[in-house]
Amino acid sequence: MRYLFEDYTFDTERRELHRGADAVSITPQVFDLLEYLIRNRERVVSKDDLIKAIWNGRSVSDAALTTRLNAARTAIGDSGEEQRFIKTLPRKGFRFVGAIREAQEPAGAAVADNQVELQKPDLALPDKPSIAVLPFENMSGDPEQEYFADGMVEEIITALSRFKSLFVIARHSSFTFKGKAVDIKEVGRRLGVRYVVEGSVRKASGKVRITGQLIDAVTGAHLWTDRFERDLTDVFALQDEVTIAVVSAIEPKMLQTEIAMAMRRRPENLTAYDYFLRALPQYYLATREGFAEAIRLAHRALELDPRFGSAAALAGDCHVSNVVLGYANDPQFDRKEAVRLARLALSIDDGDPDTLSRAAVISAYMVGDSEAEIEMADRAVALNPNSWRTWNNRGYVYRVAGLPEEAIRSFERAVRMSPVDPLLYMTFLGIGVAxxxxxxxxxxxxxxxxxxxxxxxxxxxxxxxxxxxxxxxxxxxxxxxxxxxxxxxxxxxxxxxxxxxxxxxxxxxxxxxxxxxxxx
Missing domain, CATH: 1.25.40.10 (Tetratricopeptide repeat domain)
Structure with missing residues (x-):
């Protein structure tokens, strides 16, 4: 068996370690130790396990074991400070955490040094932001925290799944990586996603510390990272709180990244979704020129995909904004277009929370059927309670309906959902008017x-x-x-x-x- 990690090749048949084309000198005992750690990389290996496997159970001092571990780390470019490959878990043992690929050698055949295992074909990325949430690592050694961490990851997956604009990998696929050292780029290729969320949970002194990070699985770039520390009291409330914080950071960050990528693509190669993404920053400007360009781009998206409900809803939102902000040269035209596009969007997908919430606001300003508009806004929030837009738009519907207290509650929830949203000034305006x-x-x-x-x-x-x-x-x-x-x-x-x-x-x-x- 040949194990491949970074630019190293660990060949158990030839008992050789190579870095690229160069052989790495390694003693037999250190080779055995490294092989044992690699073969058992899905679990923590105790000191007793190592002594039994490498020294046949003979008495070995801690100093001798530490010396061999340091030699193994040195051979593969690791150290006790970095612990990129061999991780020490205090009072627990050791684990090989590097991302490994296995290359099986054909029986009785000579194998070239650069032979690698045939990989499954990469899955194509979906035509919208795609994400997988990996199981969070339990750093505390407390089995109860394992359940807490798994439950929180499931909540995050469920919350992200409510955004119809996202392609979210189901829990069962994500959890196939549980307990394994993974290469994020490999995860992206195997699951066919652009983004991966990973994190860890550590319990100490009645508190729990959760770290999370969003990674671009194509480039390996870290897009977002944060740490949350809370009192470990009501576990379910804590799961909800952290889930909201993580989702409210991830969704807008992914959208910003997608917009930036769309803006770099050549115009002649753009898809309907690219045009939609390009329309969004124009809409964010909230200017006469910005709305005009957003409408043009949204209609271009609809030409390429007449069933693109989100593009129709966005264009309708721009038309109603023209009317309300006084930008319209022909207010009656903008009124009619706003209502027409809202109805078109609903006919395409009346179960999309963003579409419902935009249609509710358009109707609130242009039609004035408070009961129907409140019903749409409430349904949008029920479909996705983790969205800034659904709560923000619900606030405007209730404000226009003459219910300022409930409007403020919705706006405050919107701020909580996306505290750094580029459109937060609209939320603040709604609160101010109420x-x-x-x-x-x-x-x-x-x-x-x-x-x-x-x-x-x-x-x-x-x-x-x-x-x-x-x-x-x-x-x-x-x-x-x-x-x-x-x-x-x-x-x-x-x-x-x-x-x-x-x-x-x-x-x-x-x-x-x-x-x-x-x-x-």
Whole structure:
């Protein structure tokens, strides 16, 4: 048998170790030790196991064992500090953790030095972000933590599966790698995924520390890593808390990476999904030009794939934003297009949470059937309670329906789901408007300033800030904010705001705009 790891070849038949084309000098006893560790790499090998296998049970000092282990590490370019290949688990034993490929030699045949095992063909990557969540390593040695770690990974897999925009490997396939040292690139090839999540769990002194990382399985690049430390009290609540934190970090990070890759591809080779990805950053700008380009790209995606419901919903969202923000040259056209595209998206897939939530907002502003819109928004959240978008859009539906307290609860949940989302300024705006309607003007000012720090040119936040300042009698600040709003949109009038639907159930907001001196 020949074992291949990194650029090493460990040949048990010839009892040779090579690094590339160069032979590595190794004593027989160290070779036996290394072979035993490699053959038993799926488990932790105790000191007694090694003594029995290598020294036939004879009495061996700890110093002698340490010397042989260090020699084995040196032979394969490892060290006691790095422990890339041979890992010491205090009071437990040792384990070979390097990623291994086995090359079986044909019986009775000469084998070339560069022969490798025939591998299964690589699976093609899906046409949307694909991810596998590997079992987290239990670093504590406590079997109870094994169950906790496995349960948390299952929760993460389930949570990610709710995003219909993702291709998520099922639990049974991911768990075939449990207890094995893996090469992330090999995992990606075997499972046909672009991204892999791995992590570890360690319990100590009544606390549990969880680390997680998101890796690009094609390049090997680490895209995200974080550590969570919590009191080990209610295990199920802890699983939920960590799952939310991990998923809320992973999903937007993957999307950002996918967008960046799409922007680097040559335009003549783009797919429908590439056009959709290119539309998203234009939508994020929340400008007249950005919405126009996003609509163009979304329609290009629909031309290539007429059943691309997410592209239709995105285009509808852009049209309703044109109306509400006053960008529309022909408001009636944008109104009709927004409703048409929302209905098209729902006809394609009314079970997609993102599509449902976008359609609910479009209907809230353009139709005004609160009962139906609330039902859609609630169903979107039920389908994916881990999505910033479903909670953010539910907040807007409830805000437009005149239910600011429930709107704030939804917006706060959205912030919790994606604390670094590039569209968080829209969430802050929603909270600010709801707070104004509840008469909580000081709180509204704080959150609206957050919106403007993220997007200084976001005119709705400027005018809402002017309203909140005016209600508190802070006239100079109100006039400054009003002037900034008019600088961004010189044609703004209060009557136009009301006419285009953005003035629904915002009596105190409108009063504040008048007090701030914005034109009627």
């Amino acid at each position: 707070l104004i309607e509840l008469g909580r003007f000081d709180e509204a000012i704080v959150v609206l300033k957050k919106a403007l720090r993220q997007n200084p040119s976001y005119m709705p936040a400027c005018r809402c800030l002017a309203s909140a300042f005016a209600h508190l009698g802070r006239d100079a600040e109100a006039h400054d904010a009003a002037a900034r709003a008019l600088e961004i949109d010189p044609a703004f009038t209060i009557s136009a705001l009301i006419a285009r639907g953005a003035g629904k159930n915002v009596k105190l907001l409108i009063e504040g705009l008048r007090k701030a001196g914005l034109p009627e």
